[in-house]
Amino acid sequence: MKVKAFDxxxxxxxxxxxxxxxxxxxxxxxxxxxxxxxGSTRTSMTFGNNKINLRPISASQQAWFTARTPAAGSVDLCFLTDTPPHAVADHFRALGIAIEQGPIIKKGARGPIRSVYVRDPDGSLIEVSSYA
Incomplete structure (x- = not known):
C-alpha cells in the first residue's frame, strides 16, 4: 500500500x-x-481540490473522532500558489498580516520554493510558497 495524496x-x-x-x-x-x-454544524474551508475542516478545540472527543491531544495553534503547513512571493508579501502587508519570514528560498517536495511565512489566528505557522 502506498498513499498518493491528502483528501x-x-x-x-x-x-x-x-x-x-x-x-x-x-x-x-x-x-x-x-x-x-x-446535528452539529461542521465548517470546512475549500480551495482547489482540497479541504480543511475547522474543529473547535472545545468540542468533545466523542463529537469528533480526533487526535488524542488536540491543540489549537500546533499546525505548520505550506500552501502553494502561482502568485510571485513579492506579491504574496504585498498582499499580507495590505491586509495588516505580520510577515514572520520571507520571501525566502526553502526546499519543497519538488525542489526549491520561494516562501512567505505568517501566522493564523491560533498562531499556527502558515507558509505560502511558489515554485520558480
Whole structure:
C-alpha cells in the first residue's frame, strides 16, 4: 500500500468563526458549512481540490473522532500558489498580516520554493510558497 495524496486535514482552532474568516480573507478559501450526524454544524474551508475542516478545540472527543491531544495553534503547513512571493508579501502587508519570514528560498517536495511565512489566528505557522 502506498498513499498518493491528502483528501482533507483538520485544524483544531479556538474560534471557528475567526479562523474561517481569516482563511477566506487572507488566503481566498471558500467556506462550506454542513450538518454532522449529531446535528452539529461542521465548517470546512475549500480551495482547489482540497479541504480543511475547522474543529473547535472545545468540542468533545466523542463529537469528533480526533487526535488524542488536540491543540489549537500546533499546525505548520505550506500552501502553494502561482502568485510571485513579492506579491504574496504585498498582499499580507495590505491586509495588516505580520510577515514572520520571507520571501525566502526553502526546499519543497519538488525542489526549491520561494516562501512567505505568517501566522493564523491560533498562531499556527502558515507558509505560502511558489515554485520558480
Amino acid at each position: 482533507h486535514i483538520v485544524f483544531n482552532v479556538r474560534d471557528v468563526e475567526a479562523s474561517a474568516a481569516w482563511y477566506a480573507r487572507v488566503l481566498g478559501m471558500e467556506r462550506e458549512d454542513s450538518r454532522a450526524d449529531d
